[in-house]
Each structure stands twice: as structure tokens, then as C-alpha cells.
Amino acid sequence: MPKVLYDVSPDGYAVITINRPDKLNAISLSVVSKLNDILDHINVESLKFLIITGAGSRSFCAGGDLNDFHGEMSADEAYNLLKPMQEVLYKLATLPIPTIAWMNGLARGGGLEIASACDFRFATNAANYGFIQGQLGISTGWGGGTLLYERIHPQQAFQWMIEADVKDVQELKEIGFIQKIITEETISSQHELLAPFLNRSFDQMTLWKQQRLSKMSLDSLAIQMDNEVKACSQLWVSEEHKEALKQFFNKNNK
Numbered sequence: 001m002p003k004v005l006y007d008v009s010p011d012g013y014a015v016i017t018i019n020r021p022d023k024l025n026a027i028s029l030s031v032v033s034k035l036n037d038i039l040d041h042i043n044v045e046s047l048k049f050l051i052i053t054g055a056g057s058r059s060f061c062a063g064g065d066l067n068d069f070h071g072e073m074s075a076d077e078a079y080n081l082l083k084p085m086q087e088v089l090y091k092l093a094t095l096p097i098p099t100i101a102w103m104n105g106l107a108r109g110g111g112l113e114i115a116s117a118c119d120f121r122f123a124t125n126a127a128n129y130g131f132i133q134g135q136l137g138i139s140t141g142w143g144g145g146t147l148l149y150e151r152i153h154p155q156q157a158f159q160w161m162i163e164a165d166v167k168d169v170q171e172l173k174e175i176g177f178i179q180k181i182i183t184e185e186t187i188s189s190q191h192e193l194l195a196p197f198l199n200r201s202f203d204q205m206t207l208w209k210q211q212r213l214s215k216m217s218l219d220s221l222a223i224q225m226d227n228e229v230k231a232c233s234q235l236w237v238s239e240e241h242k243e244a245l246k247q248f249f250n251k252n253n254k
């Protein structure tokens, strides 16, 4: 089965589905490459908006696949490992049509970075969500921390980075990270949430996204996201990160 699905609805939107439910939709290096390819070739002229979601009902995305994103390496090697997904998130964040993260299940680490790259976040009340990189001895490594500062109040973003805690949808709504709570996982069963997006014209949606992007300094965004990858790369070689990975693999008997 393909690890990333791309479907276009006759209603004028597309859906990217991370399709690794047995691994809680963790982002492997091949998923990074496929996401990049989709975003490089997406025909935005024929779409009103784009949704990104995860397969199954347990997880939106559990972050980077720790089988790919781990191992003894230098900071430069860590940078080269992390950089491609940061480029994917920059492309997603600057796509010229509105984007929705349909958070059908839990999200951890880079999964929240993917959600932060989207303009809107709709999340199921049956899961929880955490920028947990701080617990792993690292910081966000795909530019999602920079993007979080674009989505919620800087004080809240700063606190979440440091606390690195897991939050439920109520708290996420309170801090403005999510815009809607989805009570079922299937996109097709939630017409009322998508109606405002479906009922607008292609030109309106493009215009509003242009207006949104005009409020962001895209050159500065690219530099800040790249600096974030560099910073994470420096932490990648820390003893704390090595220990955190060892605990994950011991727990999962890898």
C-alpha cells in the first residue's frame, strides 16, 4: 500500500493521507520524499483547499519515524537528515490555497509541526497532542516551532516548547491552536465543518490565502525555519536525546 495517498474530491479539494497506521503514521524518509513530490506537483488552480490527515482512527501523525530519525551522527548529518521535511513544511505553509490539518487521532512532535504548517487545525476529541521534543532532549526540527509562533500567542508557543506537554482538544481550543473539534474521524461525515470552505469560489479562497501570506514575511519565515533545523541538529547529538531514543526502543523492544 502507498505510504502517502493523494485524492482529489469532485467538490474541489484534495486530501493528503499519511498512510502508515501500523506505525501511528510516523513520517519515514520515504514519506518525506512523497510529500515533497505531491506538493511540488499539486495543481492548486483546480483546488479550493487542501486537507492533510492520517490513516486510521488512532493517529494523525506520531512525528518523525524514529527508525529513520535516529542514530549516531554529527550535527551536520542531523541537519541534512532533518532539512528535507522542513522544506516540505515551508511548501505546505506557503501553498497558495488554504490548508486544513484534519487531526483524526493523536499527534506527537513533528506531527504537531505538520499541523502547525496548515492554516487551520480540526482535531478529534478522542486523542491528545504534544510538542514533546523537549522531553526528548531536542527542539522542533522541521520548522514547526517557528510556525507555531504564527498560529498562537507567542507566550503560549514559548511555554508549550518548554513544557513539552500533551494537551487535549479543550486546551488546544483555549489557546487557539485548533479551530474546530471533530467528533468523528471521517472527513466525509463532517460536512458542516467543511461547508464554509466548499461554498466559496476558487478565486475567493486563493485571494484570502494571498492576504494571509501577505501578513507573514516569507523570507524571514524561511530563514527562521532553517535556523530551527540548525538548532535541533546541535541538540541531536546530546546525551539526553540518545537516552530518550534508547527508552523508546526499549519500550518497543526494538
Ligand SMILES: CC[C@H](C(=O)O)C(=O)SCCNC(=O)CCNC(=O)[C@H](O)C(C)(C)COP(=O)(O)OP(=O)(O)OC[C@H]1O[C@@H](n2cnc3c(N)ncnc32)[C@H](O)[C@@H]1OP(=O)(O)O
Residues within 6 Å of the ligand: 022, 023, 024, 026, 062, 063, 064, 065, 066, 067, 069, 106, 108, 109, 110, 111, 113, 132, 133, 136, 139, 140, 141, 142, 248, 252
Ligand atoms: C524527528 C524529529 C521530529 C521533530 O521534532 O522535528 C520529531 O517528530 S521528534 C518526536 C518523534 N515522535 C515521538 O517521539 C513519539 C514516539 N511514539 C510514542 O511515544 C508512542 O508511540 C505514543 C505515545 C505516540 C503512542 O504510544 P502507544 O503505546 O499507544 O503505541 P506504541 O508506542 O506501541 O506505537 C504503536 C506502533 O507505532 C510505532 N511508532 C509510534 N511512534 C513512532 C515513531 N515516532 N517512529 C516510529 N515508530 C513509531 C511503535 O513502534 C509501534 O510499532 P510496533 O511495530 O507495533 O512496535
